[in-house]
Amino acid sequence: MVKLPEKNKYGFYEIRMESIGGMGANIAGKIIAEAGVFSLGLNAISFSSYGSEKRGTPVKSFIRFSETDDEIRVNSAVENPHMLVIFHENLKKTLAVLAGFKKGNTVILNTDKSPSEARDYLEIPSGKVVCVDAIRIASEEKTKLNVVMMGAISRVSGFLTPEVLIEAMKETFGKKYPKLMEGNIKGFKRGYEALKIQEFTDDGKYKEVAYEVLERDVGYDNQPMGGVILQIGNTAMKDLSTSREAKIPVFLPEKCIHCGLCESTCPDYCFVFEEEVVDGKQKVINKGINYQYCKGCMRCVSVCPVDAIVEGAERDYNVDDMTVTLTMDHRINPGVINE
């Protein structure tokens, strides 16, 4: 049996993955834990934060390793991970991804940033910061993001060797999707190799953020009776930009014929159509896209008859400058909430 590199006071080595539904963190967690159990002689549990969340919404996946065969008695979420793996850098915008992270531990981030940029972006107090441009590698190798991230996890962990993880991957994907295995292994290997790693000492620049169980402002004293919601349409305060996987629709107003097809196909109601007087006539005009809600499905690109909406790579654009919001709706509190 291999020895775990570190253990907390209960004897566990813990990994927390912060991800988005559809990126495969849950399955990666299962593969990694399974490899630990069958190939490394460890004991493990693997589980995820479940809800009725759909593709594109934040999800956490947890692995808890132990060297003994005794029942792993802690069922709850990993609060202080030895290794924190972040599948999408935009998660930082809406979630306290670093909550519970202890000084000196390890963060793996999917990004094209350098480790020192990533440290400042995530506000990491100290520890090992590992950056991997997993989106690029995954798209080049035509594989899933999670296999690239597993490559990175393998190298950084030290004990989850590539051989055992690739073996476990074959066990999970190999039977169902044998054709994809070659790309998966390539993606894994590049994830293993293409890392930018830097250690940061505790220079006091950033503080640890405590892990907190979610508690809302609304509780039993002020929750409207029966669970009724008195607000109107307040999901409009949410920022859904983390649902996008690197692609955005780009609106080219000069080509637009204002036919309304994009507005009719957009599931997220991102298109802003407004009545205006043009050349002395009352006309309905397509003003553009509100990227706060755009999940990057590209339905609008596909449906546009005149190529006035085209696909672009999000990293090439500043969506905040491009965002258009309604001027004639009934907003009285146009803030954005963080959860």
Place this chain on the structure above:
Amino acid sequence: MPDIKPQETKFMTGNEMAAMAMNQMNFHVMGYFPITPSTQIAETLDYMKANGENDVVMIPADGEHGAAGICYGASTGGGRVGNATSANGLLYALEELPVQSGTRFPMLLNVVTRSVSGPLDIKGDHSDIMYALNAGWIILMGKDPQRVYDFDVIGLKVGEHQDVRLPVIVASDGFFTSHQKRKVKVFKDNKDVQNFIGKNKPVYHALDPRHPVTIGPYMNEPDLINNKYQLSQAMDKAYEILPQVLKAYGDVTDREYTMVESYQMEDAEAALFILNSAFDTATQAVDELRKQGVKVGVVTTNVIRPWPYKEIQEVFKNVKALAVCDRQESYGAHGGNMTLEIKATLKDDPNNNTKVISRIYGLGGLDFSMSDAAGVLKEAYEAAKGEKDINNFDYIGAYPGKEDYKGEAFNFFKPLTEEEQSHGKIEVIKNEETGFYDVKGVSLRKLGCVPKRITSGHGACPGCGIFPNLNLFTKGLEGNLVFLFQTGCGMVVTTGYPHTSFKSTYIHNLFQNGAATLSGLVEMFYERKRRGEIDVGDHFTFVMVTGDGGNDIGMGPTIGTALRNHKMIIFEYDNNGYMNTGYQLSYSTPRGATTATSHVGPAQVGKTLFGTNTFHKDTTQIMAACNIPYIAQVAESNPEDMIKKAVKAQTYANTEGLAYVKTLSACPLNWRSEPSIQRDVIKAAVDSCFHPLYEVEKGITKITFNPEEKGKKVSVSEYFKYQGRTKHLLKEENKELLEEIQGEVDRRWNRLKAMDENACL
């Protein structure tokens, strides 16, 4: 005598272990209906079946009530039957439970515990399982995946014992156990499991022509009490036999369980009693407190029916104070059911002086942390010392909220006025000659700026079809709306507390009952209006929104509502499956399609069900047979057509009665299809007449888009080729199946054309 049979190590969840047990025991029949978090049991069993690992006949019921009926019927046939459910599924099936036990047919039901609605919560607590306490079933509690498997085997053996003959529930914690992968052991050889449970020897069964029997007679006094006395005795017998079976199981597996399990109880002055997964967390808290010299222990039970009263009395006999933690409450009784039963049990021991306090924890899936456990243990310890006054009853984890919180400050929109919701851009004209309506002025561009009824920020998957459909449909509706959504993706992604995407009033009810619920509200509106309790000027259009799943389980109430012809609209988004629970087959799933409960494998080609004529359900024609004033099929590929039909639906719903409109709604995630191309996928369904566009206005059928006339007709494979779930149907080996489907699509289309041509049809 120990005779350990070979075991194999696996890494599995509680749900996978339940499926594994049923797979190895090779049940005859499983009747089921998907409900989170128990769904994976049927899914895993079906996956194993598709790979030829078992011969279990999987029967996808129309709801949990139907599933329980299927299981009951099958069990009267003398074979082995299994089912799995959770929460409202268990409650919907509840009336069948005493039938099963009262007529004494054993079966196995895995209950993956979850909070009972409402409001709807899909996470784990014990509010569901406690409803089964009085049902006459043996109830074992599987606190971890290993026990789920072991207790499935043990439970069935006890239930099938000649002196017992009772059905069995094995309850495990939703998500905590059902979805957590752990290192576990299973029998290597299925035969060893089958030998352990032995042959099922039904006392009576319905399939013996030489011995006809009457099962379930009409039985009043003075006989019923004797039937129940027998049941009571059978439960006593189970109490006697269970330890023997636990012992025998230990002999073949080296995993021997006791009825009640305890940790550090030998010298404990105070203790905690807690069921299932939270027990492990509590043992860790005991270790921490013991380090500080606090003498505490923790107890759980592996069985709650029959109730282990002797073991409970024994384990607590020297404990000064005991905190019973319940993951549910018997509201008004100041405790959950375990508190009440343990208090009663200790009262029966004349030498017992234990002080019992009750704590409600973990409702709706709230985590029970080690500090929660330590907190309760400390309270019990303080109660034991008599140093402090400790509340007899309290909740752990409920909080008051911020004092200065002002909900309104977080409001985002002002309510839309009726005028703002009435854009007046569309004209409806009644043709006085025909009595039908003409709709004019529908332009996508003009309607692009109409205020939306549902706002952005909902959590649907990228490319989801529900929201383009709702957007288009509601563009045709003017004035105030009241929405009722049945359970499904559409409601889950729009109303995650404390947020809502709705700008109108919205109601949710469970998806077997939405139509009935809204019909009640409709009649309340008209009656209150008649009595002058609602302003004369105030009007609403009532719109129920359901998926095809909601109209499987809720078909009965939908038909009932149609037959009563209430003034409302039913809008169905049919995405060909149960998507909210992860894509299990619905009756609308195309024949042959792969789903999580109709896998493609060496032994099975996707959805086949029984017989040769189980093609995708034609809900629209079922509704047409109810003779309601307006019926239509719409699709986002023909947006103006959809808006026109929405206008008509509203017109009829406000004047004559029920309007039913069905759209085919894309689910790129589960159809395994690129989100960007979904309008093309829907177009292919329309052009192939898999989903023809037509309306039935006061009994007269009219095709509103005829792809043949436009030279656009394509084969059904055009619809299938875009989707990973149906692509395999285009392969050579499935040619016959594809032809059968095409034949059925053509038959329905030709019939529709005949109806279009002939007003009498």
